[in-house]
Amino acid sequence: MKISFTFEPKPAVQQELQQQFPTHDFRFGKGAAPERDTAIWVTYGEDVKVAAIENLPELQWISVASAGVEKMPLSLLHSKEIIVTNARGIHKTPMTESIIGHILAIYRNLPAIYTLKNEQTWEKPRGSKELRGSSALIVGPGAIGEEVGRVLTAFGVEVTGCNRSGKTIEGFSNTVSLEKLDDQLGSADIVICLLPSTPETHRLFTIEKFQLMKNTALFMNFGRGNVVSEKVLVEALKAGEIGGAVLDVFEVEPLPESSELWGLPNVVISPHVSSHSDFYVERAMEIFSRNLSKWEQGEIDLENQVDLKLGY
Amino acid sequence: MKISFTFEPKPAVQQELQQQFPTHDFRFGKGAAPERDTAIWVTYGEDVKVAAIENLPELQWISVASAGVEKMPLSLLHSKEIIVTNARGIHKTPMTESIIGHILAIYRNLPAIYTLKNEQTWEKPRGSKELRGSSALIVGPGAIGEEVGRVLTAFGVEVTGCNRSGKTIEGFSNTVSLEKLDDQLGSADIVICLLPSTPETHRLFTIEKFQLMKNTALFMNFGRGNVVSEKVLVEALKAGEIGGAVLDVFEVEPLPESSELWGLPNVVISPHVSSHSDFYVERAMEIFSRNLSKWEQGEIDLENQVDLKLGY
Numbered sequence: 001m002k003i004s005f006t007f008e009p010k011p012a013v014q015q016e017l018q019q020q021f022p023t024h025d026f027r028f029g030k031g032a033a034p035e036r037d038t039a040i041w042v043t044y045g046e047d048v049k050v051a052a053i054e055n056l057p058e059l060q061w062i063s064v065a066s067a068g069v070e071k072m073p074l075s076l077l078h079s080k081e082i083i084v085t086n087a088r089g090i091h092k093t094p095m096t097e098s099i100i101g102h103i104l105a106i107y108r109n110l111p112a113i114y115t116l117k118n119e120q121t122w123e124k125p126r127g128s129k130e131l132r133g134s135s136a137l138i139v140g141p142g143a144i145g146e147e148v149g150r151v152l153t154a155f156g157v158e159v160t161g162c163n164r165s166g167k168t169i170e171g172f173s174n175t176v177s178l179e180k181l182d183d184q185l186g187s188a189d190i191v192i193c194l195l196p197s198t199p200e201t202h203r204l205f206t207i208e209k210f211q212l213m214k215n216t217a218l219f220m221n222f223g224r225g226n227v228v229s230e231k232v233l234v235e236a237l238k239a240g241e242i243g244g245a246v247l248d249v250f251e252v253e254p255l256p257e258s259s260e261l262w263g264l265p266n267v268v269i270s271p272h273v274s275s276h277s278d279f280y281v282e283r284a285m286e287i288f289s290r291n292l293s294k295w296e297q298g299e300i301d302l303e304n305q306v307d308l309k310l311g312y
Numbered sequence: 313m314k315i316s317f318t319f320e321p322k323p324a325v326q327q328e329l330q331q332q333f334p335t336h337d338f339r340f341g342k343g344a345a346p347e348r349d350t351a352i353w354v355t356y357g358e359d360v361k362v363a364a365i366e367n368l369p370e371l372q373w374i375s376v377a378s379a380g381v382e383k384m385p386l387s388l389l390h391s392k393e394i395i396v397t398n399a400r401g402i403h404k405t406p407m408t409e410s411i412i413g414h415i416l417a418i419y420r421n422l423p424a425i426y427t428l429k430n431e432q433t434w435e436k437p438r439g440s441k442e443l444r445g446s447s448a449l450i451v452g453p454g455a456i457g458e459e460v461g462r463v464l465t466a467f468g469v470e471v472t473g474c475n476r477s478g479k480t481i482e483g484f485s486n487t488v489s490l491e492k493l494d495d496q497l498g499s500a501d502i503v504i505c506l507l508p509s510t511p512e513t514h515r516l517f518t519i520e521k522f523q524l525m526k527n528t529a530l531f532m533n534f535g536r537g538n539v540v541s542e543k544v545l546v547e548a549l550k551a552g553e554i555g556g557a558v559l560d561v562f563e564v565e566p567l568p569e570s571s572e573l574w575g576l577p578n579v580v581i582s583p584h585v586s587s588h589s590d591f592y593v594e595r596a597m598e599i600f601s602r603n604l605s606k607w608e609q610g611e612i613d614l615e616n617q618v619d620l621k622l623g624y
Contacts (some may be wrong), residue, residue: 101422104412121571
């Protein structure tokens, strides 16, 4: 069976795959299109387009080494019964560490401490707060949100989850369904959005949502940029509807130079780097290896299979 | 019984104390010396000098609303059988949040993210690391160190403690005695010093200690400034014996303008603010109230009593 990678893992990773699965024909090549007789396509996802798929008559499975699949032609893949798996979950550790790091940095005044150090000035900055005893609302808690909630709980934060079903999440104080989001927005000190990009979540965070939040609330978007329009976000921040924002994702990336977000003081712009990790490809390949073993055994219940109707 | 405060708690706190303990004669006054017939002296500690004590023949108990007592005439207090209690433990929450915040900020590249935001530049900074799987050595784990260790463990960090006795600490992977410190220095990614100031800990961190550490190690001093000389610290950093330092305490405070530490890139200077909290006085007064209730009952086993021989 031909397995085509449209990126190049490290030589050691390539060798390990070939040794582990000697009967398969592996092709590795950054930028090149998969060969026509490819059965399994391993990709970061950005090259999964209609034309490419139409050119692969034997394609059975696309293994995406990232989490977002929203830009792929999902209905075409669904109609062709092509399985799609992604690497969701491998972002869990680095993203949790980034999210909690940003929260603590703001609560404990680290940006001011860094500035004063650079100015070589000994001055005790005012306004540091304790995180313990505050409340966080995690909107869209999948693997990452559950991990963020678990760690926030260890800091003594009261964590509420808001997911599609309202299904209880272990360790969270409370979980509500997405329809009841508005009831929760007013009581959270920190609102952490980890929603995927779907028609339902598109620009979900309207100005009315920000008006419901505490004026001191910290809004964090680490899911997908299009859950809130930049215009609304700027409006909410300028009007003082919220206290600040930490943004890892944006409607348009790179964030245009002209964006007003750059100039707002209470905004942290993390240029879509919160999931960065030295272990990224390694972990994605672990998932792929486990799935390929299953595939060889004829199992169809693969790890991290994307529901092509729901889009995640 | 006369109880003299040489600082001024908020009016609400003063009223509460007077209501809770109506038989005592409370005096509140910032800067003023305690009246001669004071039996209990409540202070931040900086005014506890030999002359002041000699002037208070009825003094039985000094309640210090901070943690450090090293500048007090402890042997005089011991000889006069004056009880000293402090507020250790109330720093636990804010200091833990600051320490973990600094660690995550460095691991997840937040200083670079802030700089790029200020320069209005979209650029993905390189070099972010995962904290999970790293190892931390906590030197001097009292109430604060135990809390730091507990939270680090929730992040998947392997935590070793190093204390006077080597007594096991719940939740730590390992605990060794202070004599075995050198054996542990080489394997820690993060060395967190929380030692009190005693003759034993004075300049304990010699250049040899830094040479034993990993070249990538992050050294954090949140205990007392005199556990390491500034000269040694600068030397270790400049020679690359360690990867960086986060310092909340210094041999001389404020850190002199002439200090080379200001100019070193891998140094964070937190101007003795890690314990700052809105809840500080409130928590110190809770301890004082509990102790005063005990005192009224004739109990001598007070909370947070300082061992005047050991100095903490």
